[in-house]
Amino acid sequence: xxxxxxxxxxxxxxxxxxxxxxxxxxxxxxxxxxxxxxxxxxxxxxxxxxxxxxxxxxxxxxxxxxxxxxxxxxxxxxxxxxxxxxxxxxxxxxxxxxxxxxxxxxxxxxxxxxxxxxxxxxxxxxxxxxxxxxxx
Numbered sequence: 001x002x003x004x005x006x007x008x009x010x011x012x013x014x015x016x017x018x019x020x021x022x023x024x025x026x027x028x029x030x031x032x033x034x035x036x037x038x039x040x041x042x043x044x045x046x047x048x049x050x051x052x053x054x055x056x057x058x059x060x061x062x063x064x065x066x067x068x069x070x071x072x073x074x075x076x077x078x079x080x081x082x083x084x085x086x087x088x089x090x091x092x093x094x095x096x097x098x099x100x101x102x103x104x105x106x107x108x109x110x111x112x113x114x115x116x117x118x119x120x121x122x123x124x125x126x127x128x129x130x131x132x133x134x135x136x
Contacts (some may be wrong), residue, residue: 049112055114
């Protein structure tokens with residue numbers, strides 16, 4: 001959906017409120033796509049360092065999901081959108097949930113790469129702890 005396709009509202013603020021989460025979900029999708037691509041590269045090449053980098057970046061996707069969800073909730077509470085705007089907000093909320101889950105799968109792939117290469121299970125220890133132990 002192009003920005004010009006959005007209904008022109010009396011309030012320019014409302015147009016901006018709708019456009020911001022829409023742009024953010026597109027950015028989140030790009031980030032998740034890059035993460036998943038890097039996760040596949042890590043498993044194909046057996047690159048545990050790349051796997052560690054991807055796994056450590058999972059928080060970026062999680063943070064985006066929370067921020068976009070909060071913004072959508074704020075719009076629903078304060079603007080009471082109707083019709084197409086309401087459908088857009090609901091679609092964004094559903095999409096970010098799926099994108100966040102795909103990001104989790106990319107992280108899981110990378111944790112498996114670390115296990116395959118290093119023989120260490122880092123799934124429940126926290127990826128930051130694994131990176132600290134790796135450098136020590």
